[in-house]
Every structure is written in C-alpha cells, then in structure tokens.
Amino acid sequence: MDLKTIYSNKPKFVVREIGEELILVPLTGNVAKMNEMFTMNETGKFIWENINETTTVEELEKAVTDEFSIDPETAKNDIELFLIQLVTKLKI
Amino acid sequence: MQDIIQLNIADFLVNLHSEFPVELESGYFPFISNPEIGKADVDIYSFIGIPENPFYNYQLVFEAENAEQKFYSIYKSNNELRFIMYDQQNVNQVQQIAYLNADFSEWKIYNRLEPDIKPMPLKYPMGPIMMHYLTQKCGAVMMHASNVYDGEKGRIFTGFSGNGKSTMSKIWADAGNLVINDDRVIIRRNEDGYFVYNTPMFYQDVPKKAPLHAIYLISHAPANKIKKLAGALAVSRVMAFCIQNNFEKQLIQNHLNFFGTMCHEIPVFDLGFVPDAGVIDCILKHGI
Numbered sequence: 488m489d490l491k492t493i494y495s496n497k498p499k500f501v502v503r504e505i506g507e508e509l510i511l512v513p514l515t516g517n518v519a520k521m522n523e524m525f526t527m528n529e530t531g532k533f534i535w536e537n538i539n540e541t542t543t544v545e546e547l548e549k550a551v552t553d554e555f556s557i558d559p560e561t562a563k564n565d566i567e568l569f570l571i572q573l574v575t576k577l578k579i
Numbered sequence: 580m581q582d583i584i585q586l587n588i589a590d591f592l593v594n595l596h597s598e599f600p601v602e603l604e605s606g607y608f609p610f611i612s613n614p615e616i617g618k619a620d621v622d623i624y625s626f627i628g629i630p631e632n633p634f635y636n637y638q639l640v641f642e643a644e645n646a647e648q649k650f651y652s653i654y655k656s657n658n659e660l661r662f663i664m665y666d667q668q669n670v671n672q673v674q675q676i677a678y679l680n681a682d683f684s685e686w687k688i689y690n691r692l693e694p695d696i697k698p699m700p701l702k703y704p705m706g707p708i709m710m711h712y713l714t715q716k717c718g719a720v721m722m723h724a725s726n727v728y729d730g731e732k733g734r735i736f737t738g739f740s741g742n743g744k745s746t747m748s749k750i751w752a753d754a755g756n757l758v759i760n761d762d763r764v765i766i767r768r769n770e771d772g773y774f775v776y777n778t779p780m781f782y783q784d785v786p787k788k789a790p791l792h793a794i795y796l797i798s799h800a801p802a803n804k805i806k807k808l809a810g811a812l813a814v815s816r817v818m819a820f821c822i823q824n825n826f827e828k829q830l831i832q833n834h835l836n837f838f839g840t841m842c843h844e845i846p847v848f849d850l851g852f853v854p855d856a857g858v859i860d861c862i863l864k865h866g867i
Contacts, residue, residue: 501828503835508811510818510839512831524819526811 800851
C-alpha cells in the first residue's frame with residue numbers, strides 16, 4: 488500500500504472532527520462530492536491522522552498496537568483492511 | 580441607481596437596486612419590507628444588457644446541469660465569482676450574467692435585454708443562488724427539507740426527493756400544525772437556539788419562522804420506526820441535504836462546522852414512516 492499517495496491526496500479532503508470520529512468530504516476537480524462524503528470511527532481517525540509524508544505501514548501497525556492495546560496481527564489486518572477501503576472510497 | 584426594493588428573507592436584509600423598473604416573481608412579494616436605515620446584508624445591483632467577454636481571466640469551477648439542460652455555471656478569479664444563469668424555459672439560453680464580490684456582500688446582475696419585458700433579476704435560478712451565498716456570508720445554511728411547528732416544537736423532515744417531505748408536511752398540516760415550508764428552508768442560530776425560516780418560492784406564502792428541536796431523516800417504510808443517530812454519521816446524513824455548490828474548501832468547512840455543531844445540539848433521527856397520522860403519535864411517543 489502506497490501511503491505516500493494517500494498522504495499526497497489528503498489536501499483533497501475537507502475534514503471535520505466529531506468527537507472521536509471524522510467526516511471527510513472529498514474535493515474532486517475542485518468540486519465537492521457531497522454525496523460521497525464518509526465517516527471514520529476512532530481507529531480510522533487515528534490511522535488517518537498518523538499518515539504523514541514518511542510513515543510506513545510498519546510504523547502505523549506499531550502506533551495502532553500501542554494506542555489501542557491490541558496484538559500486532561490484529562493491528563496489521565485492521566490497517567490493511569482500512570487502507571484498502573480508504574483507497575477504494577477515496578478513489579486514489 | 581434609483582429604486583431600492585428591500586427584501587427580508589430569514590431576517591436577512593437584501594437591497595435590490597435598479598435604474599430601471601424590475602419585476603419580481605410573485606413568491607417574493609410577501610418578503611418585501613419597508614426599507615430600513617442601515618446596511619443590508621447583501622446589495623444587489625440590477626442592469627440591463629449582457630456584458631462583453633465577462634469571463635476573461637476567469638476559470639470555470641462549477642457547473643449545475645442535468646441531462647436535459649444547464650442551470651448555471653460558476654467562474655472564479657481572485658476570490659471573485661461570476662455566474663451564467665440559464666433560462667429554464669429556453670434550454671441553454673443565457674438569462675443573466677452575475678458578478679459576486681469576494682465577501683459575498685454585493686451582486687451585479689446583468690439581465691438579458693428583452694424588448695417590452697421588465698428584467699427579473701431574481702428569476703430562478705438566480706434567486707436561490709443569491710440566497711445560498713447570503714447564508715454562506717452570514718453563517719447560516721439552506722436545506723432541502725420540510726419543517727413543521729406544533730406551537731411548542733419545530734421539526735425538520737429531510738430526505739431524498741420522493742422520500743415524503745411534502746407528504747409529511749400534509750400529515751402535520753391536516754392535524755392542525757403550521758407548515759413553515761415543505762421543500763426549502765434556511766436555518767440560523769442565534770443566542771436562543773436554532774430557527775428555521777421559509778424562503779420565497781414560486782408560489783406566495785407569508786414569511787414564517789419556527790424554533791428547531793429535532794431533525795428527521797425520512798423514508799417510506801411498512802411500519803413507523805424511529806432510530807436516533809449520533810456523531811459523524813448524523814452530521815454526514817443531514818449535511819447531504821444542504822443546498823450547496825461548494826467548489827472550495829472554506830465553503831465546505833463552513834457547512835461542516837455549522838452541521839457539526841447543530842447535530843450535536845439538535846437530536847437527529849432516522850424515521851421510516853407510513854403516510855398517515857400514526858406517524859405523529861410515533862414521533863411524539865418515541866422521538867421529540
């Protein structure tokens with residue numbers, strides 16, 4: 488999974504924090520697709536916020552493992568699934 | 580500029596200036612107010628004749644159209660916007676060119692010259708577009724929704740076209756409640772809470788206002804069923820029905836902030852309903 492691509496696409500979204508969750512509104516060609524906005528739960532929000540220019544998947548796994556006190560295998564599977572969904576939904 | 584017509588829409592003051600006599604769609608008549616001393620929330624200057632080459636150095640940023648026709652297009656340069664409004668009776672014919680300044684406080688509307696016909700500067704879709712940017716300027720929102728008031732509680736019903744907004748309004752009206760509007764409303768927040776207003780429509784109705792206590796996302800169902808929504812899901816579901824032509828981040832952020840706060844303070848429900856008076860009992864018993 489290319490986290491750099493996801494990171495480079497972050498500015499194409501307008502984000503609002505709602506409690507522990509996030510709402511993302513995509514901008515495509517400078518036109519917001521309001522019918523395609525979507526939400527992230529606490530874990531998704533944590534992953535999204537921890538994707539930066541140099542983040543690796545391994546670093547994400549460790550961060551999620553530490554933050555949510557889950558085993559590395561579960562964290563790895565959750566992150567993989569989340570990133571696949573993210574790329575599909577964000578169409579990047 | 581000679582004549583000024585002042586409109587009071589959702590307690591916003593709109594001054595319409597014109598050197599020439601203009602005409603308004605009849606739905607605006609009840610919203611005409613006696614001009615008050617003081618600054619209007621937005622000034623509109625109406626002209627006759629389409630300017631030449633109005634989009635030089637402007638970039639197309641948004642187009643509202645469907646398979647049959649165009650509604651309007653938006654161009655942008657240095658934070659100023661320019662619009663083409665298309666005539667809805669004559670497909671793709673330009674009705675007006677409109678300029679909006681950077682802080683959304685002033686419109687210049689250039690109406691197509693039509694011999695022996697008074698210009699209608701707020702002719703659809705110009706009027707709703709003007710109202711949309713008025714709400715953006717003033718921290719309010721415009722939504723596709725019906726709104727009813729029972730004298731104590733104000734409720735919004737929103738959903739996709741065909742999901743029953745007008746049906747719901749009729750059910751409440753038949754039970755003796757006040758319908759603020761069954762299609763399009765402006766929502767504002769002041770120190771006393773959130774308030775819902777009707778806006779000028781294609782038919783005449785007096786200006787109305789009601790407090791807001793609950794928001795229902797409606798759909799037809801085999802039985803009445805209410806489920807409370809919360810958090811990001813509630814915000815995203817409600818915001819999907821706001822009127823917007825957002826093509827830049829700040830405008831979207833404004834809406835996200837408004838709906839994020841509103842949906843935290845005003846309860847949001849998913850409501851599947853059977854179209855009869857039983858839904859009122861269901862709401863009073865299980866909702867707000």
